[in-house]
Amino acid sequence: MNPTTNIAIRAARQAGNVIMRSFSRLDSLTVSEKQANDYVSEVDCNAEQAIIETIRRAYPAHAILAEESGEHGKDDFQWIVDPLDGTTNYLHGFPQFAISIALMHRGRLESGVVYDPLRDEMFTADRGGGALLNDRRLRVTDQKGLKGALLGTGIPFRDQRYIDAYLAMLRALTQETAGIRRPGSAALDFAYVAAGRIDGFWELGLSIWDFAAGALLIQEAGGVVSDIGGGSRHFETGNVIAGNIRLHRELVATIRPHLPETLRA
Ligand code: IPD
Numbered sequence: 001m002n003p004t005t006n007i008a009i010r011a012a013r014q015a016g017n018v019i020m021r022s023f024s025r026l027d028s029l030t031v032s033e034k035q036a037n038d039y040v041s042e043v044d045c046n047a048e049q050a051i052i053e054t055i056r057r058a059y060p061a062h063a064i065l066a067e068e069s070g071e072h073g074k075d076d077f078q079w080i081v082d083p084l085d086g087t088t089n090y091l092h093g094f095p096q097f098a099i100s101i102a103l104m105h106r107g108r109l110e111s112g113v114v115y116d117p118l119r120d121e122m123f124t125a126d127r128g129g130g131a132l133l134n135d136r137r138l139r140v141t142d143q144k145g146l147k148g149a150l151l152g153t154g155i156p157f158r159d160q161r162y163i164d165a166y167l168a169m170l171r172a173l174t175q176e177t178a179g180i181r182r183p184g185s186a187a188l189d190f191a192y193v194a195a196g197r198i199d200g201f202w203e204l205g206l207s208i209w210d211f212a213a214g215a216l217l218i219q220e221a222g223g224v225v226s227d228i229g230g231g232s233r234h235f236e237t238g239n240v241i242a243g244n245i246r247l248h249r250e251l252v253a254t255i256r257p258h259l260p261e262t263l264r265a
């Protein structure tokens with residue numbers, strides 16, 4: 001395994017300890033609202049600090065982009081950190097949240113780690129080296145099309161600009177598939193596509209730290225991640241579709257008629 005992936009694993013475990021220590025005292029946490037429906041707690045910040053310290057100790061020259069504290073330094077290598085993905089779930093005691101850490105070199109993903117501290121599930125990927133869940137190799141499903149497929153999604157809860165378009169997509173896909181889940185942690189949703197637990201996924205308005213690691217997991221598990229219009233600007237737009245090659249194609253085709261002009265990147 002790439003040494004950078006090992007550092008990401010170590011950092012994710014440390015953040016996992018911070019997160020689990022507070023999971024039994026949620027009522028006493030300090031929480032603030034960054035913007036409408038967007039919460040941050042002391043746990044997010046402490047977990048992020050633990051991750052940054054671990055990365056810094058191993059790679060002092062590397063740059064870091066972290067959700068809560070922003071950009072640290074400039075370098076060809078940049079770590080992309082979401083210390084707690086699924087904060088709303090976490091604050092409600094809803095057991096679906098994760099830590100997401102990716103490393104990019106000049107914009108190309110090198111390492112990706114998504115860690116679920118509740119289930120002790122460590123999803124890891126090295127560019128060109130495949131994806132693993134703990135020690136088991138991951139592969140996306142070979143689901144042939146929408147009929148019978150189980151999909152994941154994220155329902156818009158902050159920015160409501162595209163709610164009608166989103167609901168039209170949801171309606172179309174509800175009618176075509178076996179079911180749709182909204183677990184509430186995009187990082188884990190991506191990891192679950194890579195692990196074959198869901199066949200595909202789509203969401204509007206993600207940030208790069210929500211799915212940088214997850215995108216490498218899916219890619220290394222044989223799947224495809226794209227912008228919602230099917231193009232490759234997903235890290236810029238944050239509007240994403242993922243799945244195995246055939247399902248991805250069908251998802252793009254089913255969603256396209258409902259896409260507002262401005263989202264056809
Ligand atoms: C959120 C989760 C959620 C997704 C949101 C993200 P956060 O991340 O990934 O599933 O729907 O768009 O912002 O804020 O809990 O780190």
Ligand code: CA
Nearest residue numbers: 082085086210
């Ligand atoms: Ca997130």
Ligand code: CA
Nearest residue numbers: 067082084085
């Ligand atoms: Ca977060």
